[in-house]
């Protein structure tokens with residue numbers, strides 16, 4: 001039994017999609033979440049900057065004595081995929097578990113991948129899918145307006161602006177007839193309702209936060225690192241900018257009052 005927390009980081013709010021699933025799958029685990037809200041977005045930055053930020057984020061989590069680190073960020077997982085080799089605890093990004101789930105889900109072998117410009121430019125999901133199942137047809141689209149929509153709370157499926165943006169990016173997948181879409185950025189499951197409305201219920205949406213949480217549960221069990229003690233785990237939240245906006249949106253997303261729960265840190269110290 002291992003009581004140390006699981007460390008989860010993202011450039012902002014998106015990694016909460018993994019936290020929400022971890023809370024469901026592993027209710028006894030302690031979790032430390034870091035959202036780099038002072039430097040979001042990562043998705044349009046250079047490789048060297050993304051690697052530097054990811055290393056600092058991991059270093060902060062290690063200072064909290066975590067037993068496992070999840071890069072709950074499609075961009076970091078795609079661009080800094082070797083981060084796991086540089087840290088002293090087990091690690092996962094989101095690409096591998098999500099690509100596997102998509103291959104399992106598709107029936108017609110046509111998979112769409114959406115993500116930030118850095119993620120799509122890296123071809124990370126496409127390469128992972130082709131390594132597992134070379135006969136799949138993979139189509140990619142970057143959606144740079146999705147993250148600012150989410151970070152600013154524009155997430156309603158009834159909001160015509162949100163619907164219009166989603167339609168603009170996903171029309172090509174409708175024309176091609178993909179039956180499965182990888183939500184390859186952890187912010188995107190927050191737009192799941194509107195993406196589903198635009199694509200129709202016949203298209204499977206693969207949530208990178210969810211798949212990664214399930215994969216983490218499996219890895220922790222295999223490594224004997226689960227905390228299966230009696231009481232419920234605690235989750236602590238840290239950000240690199242003022243907590244106000246984050247607390248509000250995170251509270252809505254996780255359905256809890258987070259007003260005094262979020263601590264600001266100086267990530268440049270790590």
Ligand code: DGL
Nearest residue numbers: 011041042043074075186
């Ligand atoms: N959370 C990031 C990702 O999953 C998107 C936000 C950003 O660009 O930093 O790729």
